[in-house]
Every structure is written in C-alpha cells, then in structure tokens.
Amino acid sequence: MAKAFNLLTSDLDVSSESDLSVSSRASNRSLRVAEKERRKSEAEDPFLLALKYFSEVKAGTPWMGNDVLERNLVLVERMGLTRGLPPEVISTMLDYAMSLRMGAPCVRVLKFLIPATVVPQEAIVRAVAWLCVGKIAISTQVLFLKWVLTFFDMIDSKDHLRSIYGFIFNFVTEEHLCPYICHLLYLLTRKDMLHQRSFIFSLSPQGRQPFLLHLLSLYKVFCPELVTTALPSKLRGGFKNHVTPWKGVLNAIQKRNTGQVTSDIRLTIGVKDGSNSRKRKCNHLQLPSLNSAVQRNLSSTNSRKVFPLEQLHSFPELLDNLHRIELPSQMGSLLGSSLALCYLDYVQDDSAFLRLNFWLGHALHEGKKASPYAQNCVLPVSTCQNCSPLCLFYAYVLSRAPQEGFFSTESFLYKFLNVWDGSLLRPQILGLLSHIPVVPSSCIHQLLFEPLMQLFFSSTLFFKCSVIECLNDMLLKWLTWHSVYSVEDGLDISLNSHTPMNMTLSGFMDSVMELVLFVGRLATVGLQLEGCSSLLLSFVLDFYETVCDMFLKFELPLVVMPPVGVFYPALFATDPVSVDRLCFIMCRYKQNLTAAKFQQQEHVFHISSQTYREFNRYQLLMVSTLWNSRLFQPGMAVEVDHNLLALSKVPEPSASFTLIRHPAFVGYALDFHLKCWPERKDMDLKSVKAGKHWEWYLEFLFSHGYLGLQQFVQSNINWHPGSGTKSQGQGDGQPTNG
Amino acid sequence: MSLLKPFSKLPELNTANILLVENEEQFQQILAETIVLLKKNVNVNVRLARSLPLPIENEKFRPRIDLVVFIINLTSELSYQSAEVSLKFLDPDYFLGKVCFLVTNARNASVPPERLISVRKLVASLHCPLLFAEDQMTDGVNTAAHRLLAILKVTSGHVPMATGLYLSSLTRCTVPSDIDQQNFD
C-alpha cells in the first residue's frame, strides 16, 4: 500500500504542473497505475477489493439490500472511523460519493471520510466539478462543503482550487451554500486573484450577513477600489466552524492516536459546540497548533507546493521558503510559534492582520456568539491559563514592536475591566492594558480610570503595585510612540496605521497629563492605605522616574511634579534607597526644567511658572531638611508651632532629618562613627558634622552607592570638598527665576 | 420593622464583624470559610444571613456589624430582588461607607445585560463600592475574600487615617454612560 501511495503522490506532483483537465486525467491514470500496482502486489486484501469495487462499480447499480455494497462500505467505514483513510482512498470514495453512482450512500460516505494524512486537492476539484452538475441534494452539498472546511488545512496544496476560484464563487448565489462558500473563498482568496472585478459587484447588493461582510472586508483590504459598499469598522462573530458531523469520530481518533489529526479541529469542535457551555469554554481556549499535514517530500519536490508553517524549524528555512508559505485557516495558530510571528512581521500583510483580528475577536467574544445578548463581556475561564487566546495574543504583542492596536482586544479590555475581579488572568490583562494605544482624554476617565480606581483601592498591595507598574509601562509606550511618530513640526502625529484615531499634540499631551495626575492620586491614597509600604513606594518612584524625564528623553514639552502625598513619604522614608531615588528624580527634574527654560524662547510651548514654584519649594525643603537642619522653621514648607514641638520632647527637632539623623541614614552614621572612633564609648553624632569628618561621612555614604544623593548634593549645594565647613553650604542653586 | 444600626453597639477590641447577605446560601458559606481562614491581625467574625431584617431574638448576642456585603448572583433575578428588598432594613448610617456589593457570574453569557446595568444603577445610587467575584475558581474566591477583608479593616477602623466613608468615596461604583459602546463597538 505504501508503495502504491508514493507512486500515486509522485503522480499527483506531475499532474499538478499541468492544467486542470490534464490533472484530472492524470489522477485517473494515477488511480489506474495504483490498480495495477495492487494487482501485482497483494494477495487479495479485502480492503483493497472494496476500494476496487467502489472505483469500478457501474452507475445505477441498485443499493437497496445490496449485500456486496453493504459489506464493502462496512469495511471502508471501519477503516475510516478507526485509522483514517490514506489519500488515494479519499479521492476514490469522494469521487464515488459525489458522482452519485449509487445514489443514496453519499451522505454516509462523507460521514466516515476521515483523512489519515492529507486530502489530495484533485479529489476536491473533481468533487466541485460534480457539484456543478448539480444533481446532489442541497443538504448533501452543504455537508460536503462542511467537510472541505473542516479538513481545509489537510489539503495538500490549494493552487488548483484557486484556479477554479471563479467556479466556486458562482455558488455564492445559492443562499443555502452561501455561508460555507464565503468561508471557503475567505480562506482561498489571494491578492493576485481579484482581477475579475465583475463578481465583486455582483456580491455587494446582497444582504449584510456577517460572513459576507467578512469576505467583503477582505476584498476591500486587497483592492479597495472594487468594494464600494461602506463596511462597519468592526465585525462581530467570525465564520462558524463546521465540525459537528465528524466530532465524535475525531474525538475517538484523537484519543487513540493524538497528534495524528490536526488539533485545530479540536478548536473547531470547541467553538462549534454550543450545547454545553462548560465544554465549549474549556475547549475553544486551546489554540490551534500549526498543522497543515503536508508531506515534506511533496513540498520539497516541486517549488509550487506550499511550505507548511509548522515545519519551519530555523530562521534560514523561513528565509528560503518565504514565497511558498500559506496562512492557515485558523489564524490563531500563528500566535503559537515565534517563527510564524516573524513571518507575520515580515510580510506586513494587511489581510493577515485583518484575519488575525477577526480570529481574535471571534475567540474573545466567543460567549457573545453563544448568547443573544451581545453586550456583557465573556472571557471563557480556563483552568490552564497559558492556553487562553488572550495569553497567546499577549505573548504575540510582547514579542513584536506593538504598533498595531488590535481594536478587538481594546474593546474587549474596556468591557472586561468593568467586570474584572482583579485576579483572573492578571498578568495578561495588565500586560495588554499597558499596550493599548493613547486614549483621548475625553473618554480616558470613563474607560480606564473609573474601573481601575474601583479595583485599585479595594485590592491587595501586590495588585496596587502591579497596577502602578502597568500604568508606568503604558506611559512609556505612549511616550515612545510619540517620540517615534511625531512629525517634524511636532503638532500632528498619527499614532499608527491600524488605530483609527489620529491625535494632535495637544490632545496627546492632555491624555498624558491626565494619566500622570491619575497615578499621582492613586499613589497618594495607596501609600496612605498601605502605610507607606516601601514596595509600593518604589513602584511609584519608578513611575516618577519616567515622568521627570518626559522633556529631555521624549521631547514632550510637559513637566509634572509629584504630589505632596508622594513626595513626603519618599523624603521621610525609613529606607535609604527611596530617599536616594527621590534625590535622583529631583535632579532630573532640575535638568529638564532648566533645559525647558532655555528652549522656551524659540519654541511656542510654555511650562507654567506654577511648576517651577512647586519644584523650588520641594528643592528648598529637601536641602533644608537633609542638609542644613532647618526643618519646621518659618518660611519652610512645613511649619509647626514651637510649643508643639517642645511637647514632643525631641532634642532640636529641626535637625532630626539631617543626613545624620534621618531614620534612613542614622545606621550609616553610627557605623561611620564606630569606624572613626573605635575607642570611644559615648556615641556623639554631632562630632560627625565637624570639619573633615563631614566630608568623609558624605564620601562614606556615596561609597555605598547612593549616587542619587551624590548627584543631588553636587548639583544643588555649592559645597567644595576642600573647604568643607557646611556653614556656607546654603541650599540654593535653584533654577533661576522660579 | 427593625433597622440594623451601625452605631447602636460598642465595638470590641481587635474584632471586626462582617455580615454577608445572600439569598441562595452557597457562595456565602464558601466565602465565609475563606475569610475566616485568612491570615490577619484582627479576629474577624462572619455572620451569614439570607435576607434582612435579621431575627430579633439574636439581637442581643449580635455584635456591632462593621460591614454589610450584599452578594448578588447575576444569573438569578431573584437574588437581585431580595437584595433590593433587604436594603430597606438597613439604617441610613450604614450607607456612609459600611455597605458594599459583591456580584458573581457577571461574565456569564446567559445574563441579560440590562440586569448588570440595573445593578450598577442601584449601587451607584447608594454610593457603594461594587466588587466582582469569580466564585467558580478557588483563587477567585481567595481574591474576593482578601478584598472584602481589606475593606472591612478600613470600615472597622483598623487602618489609621482611613475611614469607610473615605474609602467608599474613592471606590464607589459609577454607571458607565454609553461612550464606550459607541467608540469601541
């Protein structure tokens, strides 16, 4: 049998060079050859006999009570249902069935026609030919089309199918076949095939069923001038999957030999199966694995064969076969492999993105299709979260430079935030959230802030941290896009080709402003609720490290100071790192502001003096607190009545947060003291301040890697290591004219 | 009819009491067990009720209740209605940040969207926070328990410088107008 098979396949290859009619003849010849082969080889295998019977049986043989037929059918049936059928058997049986040589058993044959390896395309071409004869009952035709769609990825190559594209297209007018035909066309369509403009016009007047719209939108992507009708920007519900007739069998076969049959059929089962939702939910999450089940030798022998994506193992291979790669019917399967993603990046094929988007919408909004209620957002729950389409899409987004906004995910996210419990698929959701394109400030509250607020304040510390982090990433992405895409004049930037919205610079700045202020609020209250937890604080400081550099790094003329609710906890934090980072941030602010000040003259933008004043206040406070102990004194930001301070019984309270006595640094001070005067019994920190020791102490601190602090001191305090009496070390050096 | 009052009793030391109201008593039970088992520095008493008003006879054993949680299962109209009815038996003072709503099955496909909307409207009109919970999954339940506990700690005054009213002013539910429907559908 195997020999016969090889011979047959090689035959097919020959045939596939030639045009259609030849090919069919060729395949007939191939069958004949196969016959001869058999006669020589086998000692009367009943199975082969059965095949022989089916290939040769005369038309019009009665089937009622035809025992021979019954026996043979049973033979093949069992073969099909247990192991699946080899290609040439498929073609024989399909031919037999579609030709209606014996009328009735056609449906039964289709039901057990399970390919073991591949489906030879000639078989299908011939079947379509029979379809054109049109003796077959509509229901049977539908069944056949379902069959084709189900096993589409197992068809060895599609070029001949494409060559009869027109024929197939004509069936669109059959309203029963229309959905299936549309799906088939949708899978077959290539850019180079849309030259017969005529039929597209014949299509447009028809009803606006989703399947038609999908097809049309695909055409529109290929050649917009052909499709005149206006299409909605988003389409609900992709094509259905049509696996039901074969479901049971496929399940059985999969149980027996997993991996034999394409697992994207498993996906289709899931999606199709509306009956019990639990099953559907679990199933349809499994991503189709790349599998078009094409023999390697086939593809290598001649150049026109497709190269199956799942056989890409290395990048060079990808480069060699770029021109021969087919997109699979289940676009989702692309998300599985990194090479496939590379391919996607390379081709930059709009149709591919379109199809991916449809697939995604289909996967995410699965629940909607299941229910008449199109609004509540349903993300099916999976036990193994890694196989949810969301995760894979997320992986996809991460693996590439995220320029395409996939609106299906955006709308999904905005809905999902409203019913999110804060734990389900957290990393994925937040990750995707951080990738959404800039939201116009008009609806940013509505879409993002409200739901996030409600989640943020009623959740655990870790959730708060990850939210802040997510927002930080989001800001970074936005700024990057801005710096990449902003046109020279800096006023009008169109963010990317796929998100519908174009933004003016001011609009963009508003959104960013909103975002920063929002995080400021979150951080303030969050820190308060969590008792200034240093973990949260560090995430907040991360965010402000991004904020303080907006002008210099991303030339966005916008500087926003942190709110007091963030500033004070950082300044009086018990861990030196936070203080250090705060110092660093302040330095960056200083540099940005000074730079902005110089540019303000020639540029139109303007940074409000309010910001400068705020900055100065902070600056002054920090210096007077850390450096020259003038905390709580009149004129400072924080003023406290003396008597009150006296009540607290703290010796010289104004000096209680200097670099020596600051709770974050006192440890170092003690350490230093020990190092200097190991013999001393009585601890006296004042002595550290004195003369040289002070410089040494600072060096000591810097040597522990508090570079932020170092920068701060060096930039803000004209303090000369030579003559180090800190008396003239007045905290000044603020940017001129606050 | 007897109102449940938040300040009629004195608080006990290091205790916080939460009342879960759900008319079908499945999730209530699980949630209660999870909450009680959570690691925490105050000892928490959970009281389960099917609906308000609470029976008079255990009036005097009942401690001061710091947080009332109405659990609404979106798939059943009944549970929504019973919650709505129970609200009437709650002293107005409770709505100063000592009430919150927990909705389950919000993502269920068979839920008519109007119901979710109406729940939102109700909660928003009461200025209460509205939480969602995945009652099918264990860590979903855990999260819900954690969040309720977090709120409870605030409302029972175990978090310095924060009160229930303050928190609920930040987390109160809002009814999304249909902007997103237009823009993003």
Place this chain on the structure above:
Amino acid sequence: MDQSMKRTLQRLIRRIPFQLLKTTLSKWAHILEEDLLLLDFTQPKCLFTENLLSLCEGKGTTVKHITELEMIYIIENPNQVMWRAFQLLDAREDAPSIELTQFKEQFKAHLTELNSHVSIKIKKHTDEAVWIRIAWGDNFTKPNHLKPTYAVHHLQTPYVFVTGLTVKHKPLLNQALVLTTRYGSIKDASLSGRNLVAIRDLLMRQYQQVFPTKHPKPLQEKNHVPTNPNIEKEQIENTENRLQMACEAFGDGTLPQLQKAVYQLETKFRDNSNRTLTGSDEPFRGVVEFTSTNLLESLRHAVSSGIASTPVTPLLSSITQKGRNYFVVTDKGV
C-alpha cells in the same frame, strides 16, 4: 424461520446496546454456552446479527424464543421505554385473594375472548411483579411482534404499568385487566415516566416519607459539618424548618426519579383590555412543564434551599401525595 421472524430478531438485536448484548444473550435459555463462545462480540452489529441469525436458523428458533429474549431484555432494563400508570377502581371483596396461576389463566382467557389473534406471554418476576407481553393482531393479520404491549401488574395492588399500548387496543386490555383482577373499573393515573421502579415506588409509597412525630429522627441532610466558631448563621432555624417542610412534602433520602411534571392550565381569560380573548367561552389554555433528570430531588432542593417559597404549594406537593405528574388546573382547582 421466516422473514418476519428474521426481521423481528434483527430489530431486537439492533435495540439492545452493545455492552448489554452479551449478558442478555447469556440469560437466553435458547442459546447454550458453547454457542455463545462461537459468537464474536467485537464485530459490528450488522455482521454480528448475520451470524446470530445463521446460528438461530440451525437451532430452529421459533417466535416463542424470540419473544422470550425480548422479555428478558425488557425486564432487565425497563428504563428504555415510557411507562404509563393505570389505577384499578372499586375492588370487589374477593379482589385481594387473587393468586398467580388463576390470574394467568383468567387473563389469557378474557383477552382471547375479546380478540382471538393475540399472542400473550406472562412471566412472574422476582418482586411479585407479573409481566405481561401482548402482541396484537386482528382477524386478518398475524400478531405483530414488532410492536408488542407490555403491562406490569403487582398482584393485590390496584396499579398496572403499561407501555407501547395503542388507542385501538386500550379498551381490550383494560377490560381484560378489570375482569381478571376483579375490580370495577380502571382509570389513567396520569403518571408516566421512563423509570418503572420510580413510578411504582411513588404509587405504592415505597419511598421514605416523613411525618411529623413526637420523636423526630434527624433528617438525612440535617447533619452538616460543624463550622468555624467565627461563622455565625442568623436565620439558622428557618433553614432547618424549610428542610423539614421540604422533606414532609417530597420525602427523605433518595427519591423516585421522575423526569417531568406537566400542569395544564384551563381557565377563563380575564383582561378587560383584551376583548376578544375575554369574551370567548373557549377556555384559555397554557401548559407549564417541569423537567429534570430527577424532578423530585430538584424540587426538594429548591424548597430546602429557599429558592421556592415555603410552605410548599399543593400543586407541587400533590405530585407525591396524589402520585401524579400530569395535572389539569381549572378555575375550580386541581
């Protein structure tokens, strides 16, 4: 062994699912152990049937044997078909003293009187149940073994369970039954279901009923796990109360499996806004149907968990109390 017999046997084998095939056949006295060994139970039905037929050809199988096999199958798994319950009314005083042998003779006698072209087979099953299989024919046709009627009667009880009875043959069967069991008349008990045992238990009250007693024993569901001391249930007692009520209405322990309960509403339509319907003297009909794999269980749960209101409405409770699952609700009541 003629064609019709072949057809009958084929039908029968097709009806019996694969996993039951072996056991059923092994119970069939007509086939011996060694014959059974010859048969290959792995091959598909159609082929298997062929072999079996050829085997039976050899053994000179008659209709009797086949019906025997069928009865074995039906008695072993009665839940494949829909059963209807009938109730015998106003017993004569000698009704209780009926006894199997005379029942057999008399029933056969009475039925053949009414219609001579029937083949009757009566078999006593272990639990006092008498299984009657009737294949009907008429003056011109032989008894049709493809569509037999089955009746199950427990001696001295006023109940008969019937399946596969056509309207045409109903009066015949009823008359025969009434005469044989020495009752006055018979009526449809308006109870039906797939699970024969369940229907029987429901009518004969062989499920665990709960009555208010002086010494209440703990109900099955009452002993739930002791919960954490920090969890306090308000309204605990009314949950228990609900449970008690539910069990009094529907019984305790495992309940008979009913599949559905149907309420047909026939009432006068009253709505002044709608003249046409209000005016019409034709009653306004509506049908409410409850279906479940185990209806009573779910109803009990609904009541005990408080989804349904207590006390239980007579409409629901009368499923068990009246032993019916089909009700016609009129303005006057059930």
Place this chain on the structure above:
Amino acid sequence: MADAMEEPRKDVLVHLNMLEMKANHLAVKQQEVWQVKVGREEQLNATLQALIIKRDQLKAELKANTSLQNLRTLLDKTNAPCERDVEDMENGSENSQTLLLMARHTQLKDLLHAHHLIGGYNVLLTKGKGVCVSIATAYEGLYLETYNLEINLQCKIRISRHNIPPFIPLETMVKQGNMQTDIRAFLDTLSQYLNAYVGRRQQLHLVKEIHNSVQVMESNALCTILVLMFTVPGEKARAALCTLEYNDHTQCLPTRVLIESEDTALASSPQWKKDQALLLETPVHRALVTLKKKGSIA
C-alpha cells in the same frame, strides 16, 4: 513561551502573590492543628458549663416535682382535693393554683400514655389543619413498622397522605367504617389489618430464616397465601406441598391448610389431620418447629 510572556518584574509580583497565598495556607494548617488542641479544651469547658446549668435546672425541677408528686398522690386519693389541704401541704405558696393545674395535667398525660400503651394511637397536631396519627405495629412483642396517616380535619375528615402499603384496602375501609362519625373504629380496624399483615410477613420471614429444609414455593405481597414444600420422612421420603391460605386478612393464622403429595394417603392420614390442626392454630414458624420435633417433617 511562558517566560516570554512576562517580564521579570511582573513575574516577581505574581510570585509574591503566590507566596502570600502559600503562607496563608500554611498558617491555616497550623491554625487547624492548634484549634484541634485548644478547641478540644474549649469544647470540654463548654460542656462542663452546660452540664452545670443542666444540673441546677434539674435540681429545681426535682424540687417542684416532689411537691407535685405529693399533690398527685393527694389527687389520686381524693379526686377533688379541697383547697384547704392543698393549702396546708403547700404551706400557703401563691403558686399552688398553677401547681394544682400542673398536677392535673400530668395526671391526664399519664392516662393518655397508659391508653397509648394498651393500643391507642400516637396523635399529634400538624402545623395548620390536621392531625398525624401513627399506628405502631408489633408481632410477638417485637415492634415493627410504624404507619402514619395525616388526617385533614377541616370541613370533613379525610386522609391527606399516608404511607400504608397499597394492598391494604384503605379506601374500602374508609367507605365502610363510618369514618366521619367514629374515627376510632376506623383506626381500630385499620390497625388490626396492619398488625395482621405485619404478623404474617414476620412469620414468613421467620420461616425463611429458621427452616432451611422447608422451601417457600410461593407467597404474595399481602402474605395471604403461602405454599411450602417439605419432605415427609418415611421408608421413602416424599416431597409434600403444603398450602396455607389466610382468607381472614385481620388474622395472622391461616384459615385453610391443605397438603398435596404423590401418595394421596398422606393427605388423609390421621397424622396429617393432627398436623393440620396444629398449623391452623399456631403460627406457621412455630408449628413447623413442633412438626420437626415430632418428626412428621424432615
């Protein structure tokens, strides 16, 4: 791919979250262990308290009861105790009246109990409209099933539900016995029926249990007919088929006994006549025992 999915830091947060959960679970476990230790103690304390309270109550009751007893004895002696001697024994306590009433009450209760013991019925009010009568059945001093009737007393008395087996002709009894006027008689007949049925069934059960040599050929639901097969010893042992008919369903003794065997002599033998008489007046399982002893059956 999973690691491609999250940047390192996000990993950390998720991990932290997980760790917290784990820690929590551990804590819970420890707590449980601890609770097992401490909880036991608490339980014991609680029970102790409960018992103490109980004891005090009992003491109080005891005191009340003793005085009550005295009153009772007084009552039982003289049906109408004049207030005076109540007074003097109660030495003028104001609650003597209530005590008196309580005494009456207990007296009546005792009467009711006694009545129940001599075959009355256990009646109690159901919530709403009706009573639930439970009829206990017994055979040879051994309590068997209790059957219940819920009787609706609203307009006319009718049985709303019951768990009496269907082969007891309840309906006919309701018709014949005039239940509306004399429910008592109805209940009597019913209990008679039930007791008889239960008795017969018990006999059958015992026969099956005790006598392995005797084989029960046939019986029916109501146990009104019983066909036994035993072997009659002799020079050549013969199997005999003995049929007992209980035509009076209110009795648990057979009304008719007949024997069949291959030799017709047996049926007419004087020996058999005696056995027959025996079977007619003693319950079957005991009769069989004696028959065995006499050696008339093997």
